[in-house]
Amino acid sequence: MSDESPAPPVKRSRRKLLLLSGGGLILVLCLAGGAWFAGIIPHRNGGRNTRAVQIVAEKPVLVDLPDVLANLDTGGRRTSFIKLKSKLQVAHAADVAAVQADMPQILDLFQTYLRSTRPDELHDGEGVYRLRETLMGRLDGLLAPVEVTDLLFTEMLIQ
Template structure:
């Protein structure tokens, strides 16, 4: 009698690991398939195999590539800054305006007195601390773009490029 219960315990012990391995395989297989599918999708292999638009025919109504930007040279601007104390600080600024279309150059040239006035009055209100570092230069760029767009209203100014900024 004692032999039979030992055999039953061994049979139960062997059955338990087989069930655990089967569960592990059933859980790991979908996870592995999902990982492989995700890898193929993000690498671009799977969309190409499924015909996901990688080889689309060019449309007859496709837009023409955008025209290259036009750069407009601004005159040099020298202005005194709003510096506290007795010592005055100056800024010398040379820049270029990036225009969206070549036709905008005429509008910018016509608005040049207003543009120089807006730039100079803005620079005179700035403190030297506000211009230090890349964050100060970026703020200056954004403000000058806004003022240039305002002064040359029909023209579209896309960027202000600094060729020289000198603080003294």
């Protein structure tokens, strides 16, 4: 038998215990909030009787653009022309009137860009893709509030 008595239990200060439990609680709440915003925890309406909002998917509308006939930049060689038929796809039917009102500016934009394009830039699929993307970017700037979703070339003739 020994005279040694068991060591008294280590007492943590009350303040440290309070800080650790408070920090743990905050961590759990932050993780739960992040999961809720991420959609891991489903959103509930709290039993309230709210009216369900139906989102009707509106089909995009195609707007026919007039034929564009422009001479290409040949650098002094034999003259080369391009004839382009295209359609513009807008997200909402209400935007068709705005597109029709800006048709002179759209045609000017097409002609100005095409006149600075060389014929060899349009011979492969990559060149046509670049043409489409460039014109789409310029159309977005011109028709700012109108949401242009696509530009479709229906006919492209290069002489």
